[in-house]
Every structure is written in structure tokens, then in C-alpha cells.
Amino acid sequence: MIVQVLYFSWVREKVGLSKETIDTEAKTVSDLIMELCIKDECYKLAFSNLDVIRVALDQELADQNSSMEAVKEVAFFPPMTGG
Amino acid sequence: MIVQVLYFSWVREKVGLSKETIDTEAKTVSDLIMELCIKDECYKLAFSNLDVIRVALDQELADQNSSMEAVKEVAFFPPMTGG
């Protein structure tokens, strides 16, 4: 399954990328995070504290245990600070 | 004791005056209202429902049983509708 993965704020800075295309078999967001952390040290750094990682699936807020089924775009970022 | 008595809104319209000077021996606001009601029918009309009569003594909100001692200006009006 091909997904676009987006990173924002300090997650983007730690990963060193704002966007990448990934071929994954991950069933949940957690699976995807684990896959990424195995791939490279920079992801381990970015995802070292999962409490401050938020995720959106196809631009809708989701949980780390949400299913990746039929998802086209995943975004990882810290808690939002708008307003 | 000489006091200025002011009327606002429909109290003013019913009394037919916006201001008058009164020589009174009233000890409380209630006493003054009674004095006025004896004086003329128009006051009876204005003060027929005391629940909707508010009073200020020297420009400070007061009660109908507040003392008139040393008061120079009394104002009668309905509940306020500012804002």
C-alpha cells in the first residue's frame, strides 16, 4: 500500500523531511510508526515520546491505534498551537 | 429637608416631570414614595407596582427601605435596559 506521509513542526525538523511516499503493510498508525523507527534513527528521535505525537489520516484527526485501511495520506505532528 | 427628585423612563412619563424639588420629612425611600402618592394621583399611577421601581440616592443604587439621611438627590426609574 502506497501512502503519502507528512510531517509538521518539530516532527518535520527531526525527521528532516516534510513529505515522503512510503510503501507499507502497516495495519494501524502504530504499525507505521514502528516501521519508520526501524528504517532510520531520525524517526526514533522524532517519535521518542508518543504522548506528544498527534496523527491525521486523510486530513482528519485520528489515534495511533486507528486503522490504516484505505488511507492515502498520513500526517504526524505535535499538539497544535493555533489561535 | 430639601431633596431633588428625578424621574426617568416611564416613571418620568407617568409623573409628568423629569425633576422637582421637594421639602420632605421622609426617613426612608418608602416614606417618600408614600408622601408623593398622597400628593397627587400621577404618583399613584407611577408607583402602582413597586416591584418595578428602582431607586438611586445621590447617584448610587439603593433600596426602597434605604435611609434618606443626608441625601440630596433621589431618582426613581424602572429596571435599567442598557447595553
Place this chain on the structure above:
Amino acid sequence: MKIVVQLEAFDPGEELDNFKGQLKSSGALVSFSGIVRDIPGGLNRIEIEHYPIMTEKAINKICSEACLRWELEDLMVIHRFGSLKKGELIMMVATAANHRTDAFEAAEFLMDYLKSRAPFWKKEIGSAKASWVVSKAVDEKALSRWETS
């Protein structure tokens, strides 16, 4: 701290910009504007009567109280009297604070007190008849939120 009771119409945008322009440190700015609404049957105008010396005293007191209760950098109250047309601004309140909760609460507090404790009375003059606006129980009740025990 700008507190004005005036006969003249005013522009909310201009007042907001002026108020914002002189702020030094605030992160949150709340404004409330009260606008003359239409009435069933059509409104000709409203007339606002007030009790001049008491109006100033009452508004000053309400504003001082707000400054004691919340961390405000500044606040503003403008209230009109006299004759107003539909769509015109009756009054405007603005509050500035570091944090949005202070600015919001102070603005609501000012409004609740201006509604029921500042000596203004509104009369609606329609095409058919004129009548004094009746105070609402809900406005009196709103004040209980701010009572300190």
C-alpha cells in the same frame, strides 16, 4: 481606559483599531458591539434615556471592578444615548489581556453589568406605537454568575 457616554454615532472598526493601536503587551483582544435591531411591524428609531452623573459613576465602578477581577492591560466602554436608527451601534466594549479567558470573561462581565446596572432606558419607536423596552429576567439572572461569596 476609555469610557465615553455620547450622543454621536461611532464606527466599531475605527474604535477597535484605536484600542488595539495603543496596546503594548496583550495577546488577546475581545470586543462586543450592541446593535439596534428591528422590531415586528418595523422600527422607526430607538431613544435611549440616561441619568448623566450616575451613568458615569456606574460605568466607572463596573470598569474598576473588572480591572480588579481580571488581569487586563486595558478596557474600553462606549455607550450612546439619544436617537438611534436600526443597524446603528448602541454601545461597544473592548478588553485586552495576555490570556483569552481574562479578555472574554471581563467583556461578558462588563456587558452583564451594563445591561442591568447602568442607568440607561431604551424606548422602541415603531411605525404604529412606541414602547419602553422591558428588562429581562435572564439579564438579571446573568449577574449571579459574578457574585462573590
Place this chain on the structure above:
Amino acid sequence: MKIVVQLEAFDPGEELDNFKGQLKSSGALVSFSGIVRDIPGGLNRIEIEHYPIMTEKAINKICSEACLRWELEDLMVIHRFGSLKKGELIMMVATAANHRTDAFEAAEFLMDYLKSRAPFWKKEIGSAKASWVVSKAVDEKALSRWETS
């Protein structure tokens, strides 16, 4: 209903006047403006990053929810991204309703959700260092006020 996410600076007074100008029946108009504050040591600028497609979706959703919950004639949300200087407006919300409680509550609701549920991230660039603004527990907690059971 004006919802804009923009790079450009804007004028709060002009926006308030435009918003007020197109209202037909409201008696109450509330606005909130968020302003860039200074930081200890001096602020050079802030940078606001956002997630474009999601930003629009999230703000639209928040606004629809506000329209369902309160009797509003209209509402407006403007939020900037990119580089902003001290004193500039980060964002502005305006709500118009017949009654002030609706306008106030809807504006506070919009602010609470924009703070923690719209994908914006602020970075403060000071003279010495740059750091991402950390979300506050109090902002997350503010949302619980609006939870429906």
C-alpha cells in the same frame, strides 16, 4: 460565512466593519483578535506552519458545529500563517447573533477549538534562540467545557 487562511496581514477594524456591514438582523457582535506577543529576551518574529488542506477542513468543521450549537446570523474566521511580527494579528474570529450569550459562547467555542484542533504550529524566533510554542494543558482542558454527553 467568511473563512480565510492567509499569508497576508489584515486590519481588525476593517474586518469588523465589513463583517458588521453585511449583517441584517443581529443585535450582538463579538470579536476576538489574537496578537503576537513579545517574549523574554525579545521576539524577532513568529513563524506559523500549517497543514493546508486539513486546516480548511478543520476550520469548516468547527464553524459548522458552532452554527449548529448557537443561533448565529453569521461568523467569520481569519487565521494567518507564515512570518509575523510582534503586535501583528495572528487571527480573528467574529460572531453575530440576536442575543449576546450566543455570540459570546460561540466565539469562545471557536477559539478553544482553533487553539487545539486546527493544524497550526507556532515557532517563536527570538534574538538568541528559536523554539516551538508548547501546547498548554489549560487549552486542552478548555475543550471539555463543550463536550456533549
